[in-house]
Amino acid sequence: MESFEDLGLNPELVEALSAEGIEEPTPLQEASIPVVRRGNPLILAAGPGAGVMVAWAAGLLEKISTEGDAPIALVLTPTAARAEHLAVALGRMAMSTGHAVAALGGHWALPERAQILCATPRDLLTAAKANSVSLEAVEACIVDDAAQSEVTGELAIVESILEYLSRDVQKVLTALPVTAAVTAFADKHMKRSMTLPAEVTEGPKRGEVHFRVTAEPREDAVLSLVSEMLADDARHVLVYCRSEDRAADVGDFLTLHGFMAGAPGDTDLPVWLGVDALEARPAIEDVEGVRVVSCDTPTDPDTLDRRHARHEGGVVVVLVREIAHFRDLARRTGYTVAPSVAPDQRSADAARAIRATIREAIEKEDTAPYLLALEELFVEFDPTEVAAAAVALLRKRQVAAAVAAPTEVGARSDGAMQAWVKLFFTVGERDGLSPADLLGAMTGEAGVTGSSVGRIEIRESHSVVEVHDEVARKIIQALNGTTIRGRAVRADFDRPKRTGARDGGGRGGPPRGGPPRGGPRSGGPRSGGGSRPPGGPRS
Numbered sequence: 021m022e023s024f025e026d027l028g029l030n031p032e033l034v035e036a037l038s039a040e041g042i043e044e045p046t047p048l049q050e051a052s053i054p055v056v057r058r059g060n061p062l063i064l065a066a067g068p069g070a071g072v073m074v075a076w077a078a079g080l081l082e083k084i085s086t087e088g089d090a091p092i093a094l095v096l097t098p099t100a101a102r103a104e105h106l107a108v109a110l111g112r113m114a115m116s117t118g119h120a121v122a123a124l125g126g127h128w129a130l131p132e133r134a135q136i137l138c139a140t141p142r143d144l145l146t147a148a149k150a151n152s153v154s155l156e157a158v159e160a161c162i163v164d165d166a167a168q169s170e171v172t173g174e175l176a177i178v179e180s181i182l183e184y185l186s187r188d189v190q191k192v193l194t195a196l197p198v199t200a201a202v203t204a205f206a207d208k209h210m211k212r213s214m215t216l217p218a219e220v221t222e223g224p225k226r227g228e229v230h231f232r233v234t235a236e237p238r239e240d241a242v243l244s245l246v247s248e249m250l251a252d253d254a255r256h257v258l259v260y261c262r263s264e265d266r267a268a269d270v271g272d273f274l275t276l277h278g279f280m281a282g283a284p285g286d287t288d289l290p291v292w293l294g295v296d297a298l299e300a301r302p303a304i305e306d307v308e309g310v311r312v313v314s315c316d317t318p319t320d321p322d323t324l325d326r327r328h329a330r331h332e333g334g335v336v337v338v339l340v341r342e343i344a345h346f347r348d349l350a351r352r353t354g355y356t357v358a359p360s361v362a363p364d365q366r367s368a369d370a371a372r373a374i375r376a377t378i379r380e381a382i383e384k385e386d387t388a389p390y391l392l393a394l395e396e397l398f399v400e401f402d403p404t405e406v407a408a409a410a411v412a413l414l415r416k417r418q419v420a421a422a423v424a425a426p427t428e429v430g431a432r433s434d435g436a437m438q439a440w441v442k443l444f445f446t447v448g449e450r451d452g453l454s455p456a457d458l459l460g461a462m463t464g465e466a467g468v469t470g471s472s473v474g475r476i477e478i479r480e481s482h483s484v485v486e487v488h489d490e491v492a493r494k495i496i497q498a499l500n501g502t503t504i505r506g507r508a509v510r511a512d513f514d515r516p517k518r519t520g521a522r523d524g525g526g527r528g529g530p531p532r533g534g535p536p537r538g539g540p541r542s543g544g545p546r547s548g549g550g551s552r553p554p555g556g557p558r559s
Contacts, residue, residue: 027053029078036116037074041263046071046319051216053079059190061213063206067165067196069317069342076162076192077110084135084159086118091137091153093160096144096178098168098392100125103138106164110136141169141177148184155184166195166202168392175205182209196344197386226353229328230360231336231346233403238315239273241337245313246279250290255309258284258292258300260327262316267293270315297326317342321353335360340391340398376464440474441492442514445483451505453478458485466491466498484514
């Protein structure tokens with residue numbers, strides 16, 4: 021479908037969409053707008069980046085009246101910030117149709133008299149109980165981002181609001197992912213609803229596409245990618261945008277920074293700007309060294325595939341709130357995804373254990389509902405700073421768990437009691453070592469769990485760590501010869517001086533040979549009561 025006019029939208033609304041750079045309906049919008057306009061219940065299994073707001077808002081604006089001084093349509097959002105954001109976006113569209121739009125809790129004049137009212141379920145329920153907002157005239161209820169509302173506890177409150185509404189109220193729900201709780205809600209309150217887009221069986225794998233998460237404006241990320249690619253091995257970078265106006269703005273921004281941009285196929289220019297991949301393809305078919313950047317996240321599988329199928333090393337610029345949509349889109353299209361990390365964000369000293377833990381969480385955990393909670397942080401801080409802070413909290417908890425572990429005996433998986441032994445490492449306080457460094461090295465290099473590690477003691481020139489006896493040799497073999505804090509490490513059983521008593525009634529390792537080379541071992545073995553907690557003040 022070429023335009024929104026083909027969907028039968030009134031010219032004023034079409035013009036309003038065009039002013040926002042939305043000129044051609046996505047497949048989701050093409051399928052959804054007629055359903056909403058007919059008043060049927062609808063589940064949109066999509067999130068920001070898919071054009072989901074226009075998918076329900078365009079039909080809604082054509083369907084409901086502009087008369088009356090009470091809400092006719094409710095938009096229930098997981099957070100007040102989201103309600104404000106949607107009210108602003110809807111307000112721009114509604115200027116063409118004559119509807120009043122407002123949000124509860126923000127700086128809006130007479131929100132209770134707006135035909136379209138955006139609010140969190142909690143705020144709306146409070147207002148309804150106080151009789152400050154009337155819900156008697158409501159004809160449509162949009163439950164926005166129901167998966168996030170489940171996390172914030174707002175989804176349960178939606179059910180209380182529905183008790184105030186007529187059974188004939190049209191319900192539209194958006195969610196990505198569609199969790200079990202969201203499905204249960206829809207089964208109960210949205211019988212005979214349609215789900216769009218329809219679930220598809222994953223097709224053959226098409227390869228890998230990279231993405232880079234950024235805060236707005238996207239142009240900064242595009243500029244960074246263009247600079248990196250041209251400095252690497254690219255002869256040209258083709259930047260795809262959602263519209264001609266958007267491409268012109270991006271081109272002006274790149275040209276301002278010295279990267280001349282023009283039409284695809286102009287070999288005199290390093291940067292090309294494209295909108296329709298099918299139109300651009302003939303001009304670049306036989307050109308070598310072309311890299312592709314999607315400035316705007318593709319909305320549908322066809323767009324993603326047409327842009328990136330023939331070009332390795334392409335990158336999609338993704339906003340935080342679009343990550344769930346992008347991953348779902350890639351899955352539907354048959355691509356695996358991988359992050360594209362800027363060179364100045366790469367950490368050569370990243371712990372293997374941290375990467376493994378986070379990778380497992382990304383692959384196995386449902387992280388999408390939590391992204392909205394972090395969105396404001398990604399605007400205030402660089403995403404890498406937010407990630408580093410989260411990792412720091414994770415490591416502190418792991419270290420705390422290791423410190424809290426019993427140091428005498430513990431239960432083994434077979435029910436027997438687990439003995440502990442002490443290991444000696446030739447790296448210490450003078451090397452800038454922290455307990456987290458050692459714990460990360462053991463869990464990462466040896467693949468042992470944090471519960472297998474007990475007390476960690478950092479001394480000036482060396483360190484002593486208590487570990488389960490069944491993993492001790494594995495840790496020694498894995499860490500010998502590795503580098504921690506820039507120093508090569510030797511690991512061995514901690515052997516007390518022959519003149520001293522064995523610590524803890526013989527819990528040390530077998531007395532074979534002398535102490536490992538790597539520096540003096542002053543002070544002899546320490547008893548359990550003399551250690552300080554990991555991360556505590558050094559004496």
